[in-house]
Amino acid sequence: MGPAPYDERLWPGPGGWAAVLGFAAVVLVALLPVEPRLAVAVAGATAVVGVVLVAVTAPRVRVAEGVLRAGRAHIPVGLLGVPAVLDRDGVREALGPGSDARAYACFRSWVAGAVEVPVTDPADPTPTWLVSSRRPEDLREALLAEQRRQAAHSEQIG
Known part of the structure; x- marks a missing residue:
């Protein structure tokens, strides 16, 4: 590993x-x-x-072995949609009026950036994950790479 x-x-x-x-x-x-x-x-x-x-x-944000972990929560990346990088204004908008209270937020105010990822599992009541990151572009790329890896693995099996 x-x-x-x-x-x-x-x-x-x-x-x-x-x-x-x-x-x-x-x-x-x-x-x-x-x-x-x-x-x-x-x-x-x-x-x-x-x-x-x-x-x-201090929460840990990790993408490994097909799973996104943010703080104590985790979700398989196969149940996530396309991640979006947010700057400080984007985070403020995502958490502001009109935001969905069901969203999972691993948010730290001292971290300017974040990634917002929709949850695609229809059985999951959580519509999105908002995860703070000092390197949101890297987090987004890691999620996309893990999603591609899983999709390629699924094609090989199927």
Whole structure:
């Protein structure tokens, strides 16, 4: 088994990491008048816990072995239509008024781009998937390549 055609972690940008460390600094300043050593220890623990929480909650987007995984959800690419790349304005429109509340969104506001993919399975109540990506063109190409690979495999079998 080789590397996945597409694999990305939706880590926060510099502002997100600064917020984690900024919160730890606020804890430090708040506890300094009480006990300086305790303040340093609690602020350090707060920073570590914050970094661990960010690492655990940063969703992974992956296309491999015929499946799109976005966060905890997954769907076979054979049940997906043609993916469309969205820029920040496209994402805003896709999530704005008039959007379908049944759509699955693995969305992170600090990631500008996304891919929107229609679900073609008539039994699935989810009409589309909206998946944030820093490399939406690469994600789209990986989905299309996996769809072509599956179609070629189906033709060989049938």
